[in-house]
Every structure is written in C-alpha cells, then in structure tokens.
Amino acid sequence: MNAITRLATAVSLASLFPLTALAADSKGTVEVVHWWTSGGEAAAVKVLRELVEKDGYTWKDSAVAGGAGSAAMTVLKTRVVSGNPPGAAQIKGPDLQEWGALDLLAPLDDVAKANNWDGLLSKTVANTMKYDGHYVAVPVNIHRVNWLWINPAVFKKAGIDKAPTTLDELYAAGDKLKAAGFTPLAHGGQPWQDSTVFEGLVLGIMGAEGYHKAFVENDEATLTSPKMTEVFTALKKLSTYMDDNRAGRDWNLATAEVIDGKAGMQIMGDWAKSEWTAAGKVAGKDYQCVPMPGTAGSYTYNIDSMAMFKLKNEGDIAAQHDLARIALEPEFQYVFNQNKGSIPVRSDLDMSKFDSCAQASMKDFQAADKAGKLEPSMAHSMATNLAVQGAIFDVVTNFMADKNADPSKAGAQMAAAIKSAQ
Numbered sequence: 001m002n003a004i005t006r007l008a009t010a011v012s013l014a015s016l017f018p019l020t021a022l023a024a025d026s027k028g029t030v031e032v033v034h035w036w037t038s039g040g041e042a043a044a045v046k047v048l049r050e051l052v053e054k055d056g057y058t059w060k061d062s063a064v065a066g067g068a069g070s071a072a073m074t075v076l077k078t079r080v081v082s083g084n085p086p087g088a089a090q091i092k093g094p095d096l097q098e099w100g101a102l103d104l105l106a107p108l109d110d111v112a113k114a115n116n117w118d119g120l121l122s123k124t125v126a127n128t129m130k131y132d133g134h135y136v137a138v139p140v141n142i143h144r145v146n147w148l149w150i151n152p153a154v155f156k157k158a159g160i161d162k163a164p165t166t167l168d169e170l171y172a173a174g175d176k177l178k179a180a181g182f183t184p185l186a187h188g189g190q191p192w193q194d195s196t197v198f199e200g201l202v203l204g205i206m207g208a209e210g211y212h213k214a215f216v217e218n219d220e221a222t223l224t225s226p227k228m229t230e231v232f233t234a235l236k237k238l239s240t241y242m243d244d245n246r247a248g249r250d251w252n253l254a255t256a257e258v259i260d261g262k263a264g265m266q267i268m269g270d271w272a273k274s275e276w277t278a279a280g281k282v283a284g285k286d287y288q289c290v291p292m293p294g295t296a297g298s299y300t301y302n303i304d305s306m307a308m309f310k311l312k313n314e315g316d317i318a319a320q321h322d323l324a325r326i327a328l329e330p331e332f333q334y335v336f337n338q339n340k341g342s343i344p345v346r347s348d349l350d351m352s353k354f355d356s357c358a359q360a361s362m363k364d365f366q367a368a369d370k371a372g373k374l375e376p377s378m379a380h381s382m383a384t385n386l387a388v389q390g391a392i393f394d395v396v397t398n399f400m401a402d403k404n405a406d407p408s409k410a411g412a413q414m415a416a417a418i419k420s421a422q
C-alpha cells in the first residue's frame, strides 16, 4: 500500500466533513498546528500570530513540540481522522501532494492571484505549493540545511585558526577540539538529526547529482554504490566526535552547547541560527556559519509552508485567507525570517536588513538554482514522501547506534527499506 492509499484509508474511516469550530468572535478563528516551540522558533511564529490578531482574527495556537515535525504530523493525522482538522497546519514538500489528493485542502488561488504569488515566488517554490495546478499552501521561508555552525572562541581555545571546508579539515578540527576537552560536534540523538548530518555527507561525497539520484529518484545503483559506502564510513567517523549521551536530545539543546562554549560545532539547518539570535549573539562575530564541509556551491533547501484545510464557517475561512495573505507581505517576511534564521521566500526584498549568514544563504540559493545544484532536503520532508523518509531514517539511526555496523552493507539495507516503503 503506498503512502497516499494509507493516508486515504485512515481518513475515510472518519467523516470527511470537519466539525466547524464555533468562532470565538464574530470575525473568525484560525487554529494553527505547527512545531515551532524552541525559544527562537517561538519568537518567529509570534510575529505571524500578532499580525493575524491585529487584523481582528483569533489565533488558536496548537503547537506540538518535536523538531522537524513528526510528532506534529501524527497529531494532525489523528485530528483529521476524527473529523476535526485545524484551519491551518505546517505541511511541507511532497506531503502537500498527498493531502491534496485527499481533497482536504482549501485552494488559495484567489489570495494568490490578488497578491501576485506567481510573480513573487520562484518556480521551485511555487510548484511545491501547488496541487493539481492550484495553490494549497503558502510558503513562509527558505531554510538552508547544509550548514556548519561554529563557535570561534572555542576554536581559538583549541588552536584552530580556520573553518573547515573539507571533511579532512573537519576531522582535524574535531581531533583538536577533543584534545582540548570540548565536545567537537554537538548533536541530539533523534532520527531526523542523524539524517540531517547524513544527507550533508551524501551531498558532499556524491555531489548534487548523486544526492538527487539517491533521495529524489531513490535510484538503487546509487544507493548501493561504493560512494554510499564512503558516506557511511564518514558518518561513522563523524559519530566519534559526538557525545555518547545524546539519545533523545533536542536540536536546540545541542545548539545551546555550542552557544555556551561547551561544544565547537553543530551540523544543522539555519533554524539553529534562531537560537543564536534569541541569545543575542551576532553572526560573523559570536558565531560563524559555513557550508557543511564538502558542500560549498550546493544548497539543500527546506521550505516551511502552511496549508489550509477546507472549512465551512465563513469567518474562519476569512481568517485562513488573512493568514495566507500576511505570510508573503514584506512586513512579515522581514521580521519572521530574521527571527527564524531563514531567508525570505520572495526575492525582491532588501537583504541588507539581514545578517551575513542570511545574505550568504540568499546568494548561494540563487547561484545553486542557476547551476542546477539546488536540492530538496530529504531529512526535512522535501525530497520524498514521509514513508520513504521514515525508511531512510531507520537505516541511518540504526547504523549510528550500532558501533559494529558495516558501512559496506548499509546502502543495500537502505535500498531494500525504501523499496518496501514505496
């Protein structure tokens, strides 16, 4: 059974007619399911809430903690299966197609037309937001995933004078940090975090083309190639720079270790920057952002978007449309993205208002787009459906948990796991 059929079966067990919540006031309510719960993320989503409330609508916050959103997606499915969908939910990438196929998402074409979304968004972004040619979600940002975050003060103490650009330099920095008593690579032990590091290695070792074949096409020859053995060998090596007690640790706690000077580096998407910003730290001074070693010139993107569910109450529908309209307004795009660590999803804004990491991200996004090196993040649900992603996560996390795992066997395990998830 493929992912769409699985979701459809679950949903068909319940009424497809949502229980329309009574709006708390006459103007309408939008309930929003999202997973932005870290300090920096909460500061970012507050911007959206305040703008919706300023327009006289009620924001019902349904945050579900859990990095990368798998807990939020489980809650969302349960809500929909019981006939009680929220007005809006953070749904991303190919998953939008699956929800769209169930005919549960409200088209946003009127808002899109009135606000020129086609003119404002790049084709890559616009296409991701459309199901069957209709907008079913509004994008709020673009995150870059292939970043390495560095605490330069810690580097200095460990005698490292430059940011690593290759894997060998990364290992050398790791050795020096370890010798100086620091955790070289801060990391939380959760499958999506493991796969965030893994996909960075795939990009670095196999290039954008190999990455595409592995994660977008799920090409068996690529998944089982000697290059994939090299990737797993590197993953094993990188794990030796992570703290052994990391099981279950949230990503923002790992970021805090770098901010607090206990660890030297973290491989993480630029939502990590939201924590640095919330801690009052300045890009280029208190911390450095560089492409994950080996991946300069390539860009793994992760677009956050809000999808709207079909509702009946006119006021609540108006609230959904208001949220969708606000999300692309410059006022929101500037402040939200400065807090979130991402870059604006529209390309006509003044990037001088952003810090050096965001400016580099925008420049690299546009260059990678031109060079055909813009790739959707697998770990952040942009490259495959969630069933295939789950299969990859399992193989990667089991591999990292088993010190005796054989790098030359992991690729074949992954190819088999993907096949049975398809």
Ligand code: BGC
Binding pocket: 035, 041, 066, 067, 068, 069, 143, 251, 271, 302, 303, 304, 380
């Ligand atoms: C989302 C980000 C979020 C991060 C950590 C990513 O998948 O796109 O918006 O900050 O997960 O939860």
